[in-house]
Amino acid sequence: MREIKYDVVVIGAGNGGLVAALKLAKAGKKTLLVERNIVPGGFATSFSRGRFEFEAALHELCDFGNAKNHGNLYTLFTELGVIDKIKFVDVKEAFKVISLEDNTSYIMPFGIDNFINKMEEYVPNSKESMTIFFELGKEIKDALKYLNDSKGHPDTKVLMKNYPNFMRVASYNIDKVLDAIKMPLKAQRILTTYWSYLGAPSGKLSFVHYCIMTYLYISLHAQIPVNRSNEMSLVLAEEFTKSGGDIFYGREAKKILVENNHVIGVLLDNNLKIKCNYVICNANPNMVYAKMIDKDKIPTNALKLANSRELSGRGFAIYLGLNKSKEELGLDNYSYFIYNTLDSNKEYENMKSLDNYSQVVVCLNNALPDCSPKGTTILYFTSLYFSDCFSKEVTESNYFELKDDLALGFIETFEKATNTTIKPYIEEIEVATPLTFAHYTDAPDGAIYGYFTADLDNMLPRLMRMYDENYLPGLKFCGGSSVRSSGYNSSYLSGDLAAKLTLADMKEGK
Numbered sequence: 001m002r003e004i005k006y007d008v009v010v011i012g013a014g015n016g017g018l019v020a021a022l023k024l025a026k027a028g029k030k031t032l033l034v035e036r037n038i039v040p041g042g043f044a045t046s047f048s049r050g051r052f053e054f055e056a057a058l059h060e061l062c063d064f065g066n067a068k069n070h071g072n073l074y075t076l077f078t079e080l081g082v083i084d085k086i087k088f089v090d091v092k093e094a095f096k097v098i099s100l101e102d103n104t105s106y107i108m109p110f111g112i113d114n115f116i117n118k119m120e121e122y123v124p125n126s127k128e129s130m131t132i133f134f135e136l137g138k139e140i141k142d143a144l145k146y147l148n149d150s151k152g153h154p155d156t157k158v159l160m161k162n163y164p165n166f167m168r169v170a171s172y173n174i175d176k177v178l179d180a181i182k183m184p185l186k187a188q189r190i191l192t193t194y195w196s197y198l199g200a201p202s203g204k205l206s207f208v209h210y211c212i213m214t215y216l217y218i219s220l221h222a223q224i225p226v227n228r229s230n231e232m233s234l235v236l237a238e239e240f241t242k243s244g245g246d247i248f249y250g251r252e253a254k255k256i257l258v259e260n261n262h263v264i265g266v267l268l269d270n271n272l273k274i275k276c277n278y279v280i281c282n283a284n285p286n287m288v289y290a291k292m293i294d295k296d297k298i299p300t301n302a303l304k305l306a307n308s309r310e311l312s313g314r315g316f317a318i319y320l321g322l323n324k325s326k327e328e329l330g331l332d333n334y335s336y337f338i339y340n341t342l343d344s345n346k347e348y349e350n351m352k353s354l355d356n357y358s359q360v361v362v363c364l365n366n367a368l369p370d371c372s373p374k375g376t377t378i379l380y381f382t383s384l385y386f387s388d389c390f391s392k393e394v395t396e397s398n399y400f401e402l403k404d405d406l407a408l409g410f411i412e413t414f415e416k417a418t419n420t421t422i423k424p425y426i427e428e429i430e431v432a433t434p435l436t437f438a439h440y441t442d443a444p445d446g447a448i449y450g451y452f453t454a455d456l457d458n459m460l461p462r463l464m465r466m467y468d469e470n471y472l473p474g475l476k477f478c479g480g481s482s483v484r485s486s487g488y489n490s491s492y493l494s495g496d497l498a499a500k501l502t503l504a505d506m507k508e509g510k
């Protein structure tokens with residue numbers, strides 16, 4: 001068997017893996033990045049059909065900002081030396097949300113004052129509670145920075161003194177806190193529109209997690225790369241090789257080798273053995289324990305933790321190239337959240353069934369007018385199933401019929417909700433089901449948002465416990481199924497975190 005040696009092997013070139021690999025290479029570590037696809041990015045990619053280049057995943061970046069007002073992601077891209085190599089534009093408004101239940105819709109702007117004022121127009125007497133919400137967002141942001149800087153050893157007295165409101169709300173879900181600050185129910189419903197981005201409803205999702213995401217979106221606005229996610233992924237990969245890293249594309253890591261409860265290497269699908277003491281893995285832990293580590297080498301607690309978690313939403317997406325302009329179609333908004341009901345707890349239950357067409361639709365031309373040829377429009381739809389309803393229903397023989405039926409249901413729901421006609425103008429259509437996503441990234445059951453992040457297993461306790469969960473020394477996880485949960489900014493930042501922890505372990509010889 002052929003053998004080569006690296007300091008660290010990063011398995012998977014999704015957002016988390018790319019950042020982890022680049023950070024390690026920049027720190028002078030001999031790093032190998034192994035990716036089973038022939039391009040980097042995982043979900044963060046694009047593809048072409050006819051005269052259209054479709055964004056595969058991203059609706060909008062969170063925690064990015066701009067040169068004057070940095071989010072954490074902007075700072076990270078600056079540190080990694082890639083910020084000037086990617087062009088970004090602002091998305092024009094926060095969202096349009098449509099309720100099918102009562103045929104109402106609300107368009108919300110970016111900017112905290114604009115958002116609060118618009119809400120007051122829609123829901124008189126909401127101003128005071130909305131102001132408290134955003135003040136809490138600011139305090140949560142500062143408290144999370146303190147927790148991050150304290151590296152798992154925060155001083156409770158400092159927390160109580162400097163971040164008392166953060167401490168008050170830290171263990172509650174969204175509904176509990178919004179009720180406590182006396183936000184009118186209708187304002188709660190509109191404010192929680194983004195819930196599906198975190199894949200858990202307001203009665204289960206941590207207030208801290210939702211509040212910080214919304215605060216960052218509304219205060220920093222949302223951005224997208226001009227040349228789709230593919231550009232971000234390619235630039236990160238290129239910077240990695242320029243920094244001395246090696247990438248093997250079209251290669252699958254088959255095994256993580258373990259001896260005496262420490263990683264000792266990785267075996268690839270071409271039987272090449274890579275000797276290394278450290279692995280950062282961008283794949284889902286359940287897949288790793290099921291397929292990549294010998295059963296008797298998996299620490300019991302690591303397995304227990306993975307098995308105790310539920311998968312989050314399984315993805316269903318439709319990509320349309322239309323041969324009419326957005327003006328001709330009457331599509332003025334960038335993102336349309338179309339729900340049966342604005343009550344996220346009910347909607348979450350609805351989304352456990354195939355008989356449900358709630359969706360988030362992006363009209364890319366409303367942020368990037370030139371993203372498709374003149375007189376055409378790109379629309380992409382994303383929906384989630386919060387159960388294994390798709391894999392239960394699908395068979396080898398009904399796959400194409402099932403996916404066509406579901407796609408038709410989503411498109412007709414969109415037409416009805418927005419009072420537009422798009423079907424006759426479809427020039428290109430591509431449909432991705434949970435099976436497509438599972439096939440492309442090895443995400444279990446096509447779960448595009450990693451693990452369900454809710455109740456007691458939410459972002460905060462995950463981050464607080466990460467130093468104690470070093471069950472298999474030498475192995476760290478990054479990406480949407482790791483501590484920060486899913487999303488572009490979370491997965492990129494998780495790569496940075498995994499690299500920092502690995503560098504610390506290397507220094508201490510752990």
Ligand SMILES: Cc1cc2nc3c(=O)[nH]c(=O)nc-3n(C[C@H](O)[C@H](O)[C@H](O)COP(=O)(O)OP(=O)(O)OC[C@H]3O[C@@H](n4cnc5c(N)ncnc54)[C@H](O)[C@@H]3O)c2cc1C
Pocket residue numbers: 011012013014015016017034035036037040041042043044056057058059060061062251252253254282283315317382437440441442443448449478479480481486487488489491492
């Ligand atoms: C349709 C859709 C819309 C979305 N919209 C948004 C949005 O608007 N905003 C947002 O923030 N997030 C969004 N997301 C979520 C976001 O795309 C993900 O959270 C993020 O891309 C996950 O990154 P990751 O680091 O977990 O890597 P992944 O994308 O999961 O990639 C993992 C990589 O590891 C590789 N791999 C796995 N196993 C192996 C192995 N054994 N050997 C070699 N390689 C391996 C895979 O091939 C893959 O390339 C969306 C996702 C989808 C699908």
